[in-house]
Amino acid sequence: MKERNINQGHCHPKIVKALTDQAQKLTLSSRAFYNDCLGEWEEYVTKYFGYDKVLPMNSGAEADETALKLARRWGTVVKGIPNDETLIVCCEGNFHGRTITIITMSNDPDSLEKVLAEKGDKVAGFLLEPIQGEAGVYVPDEGYLKKCYDICKKYNVLFMADEVQCGIARTGKMLACDHEGVRPDILILGKALGGGVFPISAALADDEIMLTIKPGEHGSTFGGNPLATRVSIAALEVIKEEKLTERAEYLGKIFREEIMKIKSPMIEKVRGKGLLNAVIIKPMNGKEAWDVCLKMAENGVLAKPTHQHIIRFAPPLVISEEELRDAIERIKKSILSFC
Ligand code: PLP
Numbered sequence: 001m002k003e004r005n006i007n008q009g010h011c012h013p014k015i016v017k018a019l020t021d022q023a024q025k026l027t028l029s030s031r032a033f034y035n036d037c038l039g040e041w042e043e044y045v046t047k048y049f050g051y052d053k054v055l056p057m058n059s060g061a062e063a064d065e066t067a068l069k070l071a072r073r074w075g076t077v078v079k080g081i082p083n084d085e086t087l088i089v090c091c092e093g094n095f096h097g098r099t100i101t102i103i104t105m106s107n108d109p110d111s112l113e114k115v116l117a118e119k120g121d122k123v124a125g126f127l128l129e130p131i132q133g134e135a136g137v138y139v140p141d142e143g144y145l146k147k148c149y150d151i152c153k154k155y156n157v158l159f160m161a162d163e164v165q166c167g168i169a170r171t172g173k174m175l176a177c178d179h180e181g182v183r184p185d186i187l188i189l190g191k192a193l194g195g196g197v198f199p200i201s202a203a204l205a206d207d208e209i210m211l212t213i214k215p216g217e218h219g220s221t222f223g224g225n226p227l228a229t230r231v232s233i234a235a236l237e238v239i240k241e242e243k244l245t246e247r248a249e250y251l252g253k254i255f256r257e258e259i260m261k262i263k264s265p266m267i268e269k270v271r272g273k274g275l276l277n278a279v280i281i282k283p284m285n286g287k288e289a290w291d292v293c294l295k296m297a298e299n300g301v302l303a304k305p306t307h308q309h310i311i312r313f314a315p316p317l318v319i320s321e322e323e324l325r326d327a328i329e330r331i332k333k334s335i336l337s338f339c
Helices: 013-023 038-049 060-079 109-122 144-154 176-180 226-241 244-261 289-298 321-336
Strands: 053-057 087-090 123-128 158-162 186-189 201-205 267-273 276-281 304-306 310-313
Touching (some): 038 201, 060 158, 060 201, 109 123, 123 144, 144 158, 144 176, 244 276, 244 321, 289 304, 289 321
Parallel strands (some): 123 158, 158 186
Antiparallel strands (some): 053 201, 267 276, 276 310
């Protein structure tokens, strides 16, 4: 069940075929020269997500760094913030990878308003995870994203969504921001963009933001390479062809409903959207989430605790209803074994 990186399932034949076909033609060329893959991918991805331009990178962390660089540049060039005074605001509990140093703040929209009211003229962007994955699948209150977006607009601050984990069908919409009809100014994608087969990530934005970076000012040796881009097109096609957004929505409801029916004092809460869910475990007789995970592994379900008392469940979105119900039975058996 711990496969938040694998929305399209392990070794999806169409995606593996895209990889092996391309591997025999061309795997890497300098981005300074034309190849027949990158342009096609750029057109496909920008149409798919509805943005003017895209910058390809490899990992989620790099896509986040790219977004921050873009926001800072936009802050200087368009908003007129003196270069060394630019601020980026982000949320407490967010996870954006392992390379980023950022300011944290509370998760309350009123504190965003407060920060921006005080420092808004120096703030270029607000970066958030629409649903916090690593923190333990924290789903914000309804209206939170829209409220934050509106506050950003009021202070001319870019709303940047890190959808590396919650994006691309995982939460039952193409993007987690779609749950509230919010269109991020900068959209950050990773993980499922490469179908679990090859690393590729991206920052998407419209021209006003993207064109503040000039040719030669940003790049990556492997970013947008022919293998990655061919794999990525296949991965995104699979999302639509196999209706993985709808599947995540439908199966996620079943998951939460069925887990909530388990009568155990160890289950404190079940939360999530689509197939990104967490079960909050109340320790009992010295047994905690880790022990539940070991028991589940014995019973054939792999999941990992985050933050000691939270177990995250993020199965591939291609899981069948029968497989899901079977997994739920195994989870139930594991939890009930402690009562
Ligand atoms: N952003 C979010 C929301 C993530 O969940 C992750 C990884 O789990 C990252 C960024 C970093 O991605 P990567 O490990 O590909 O650098």
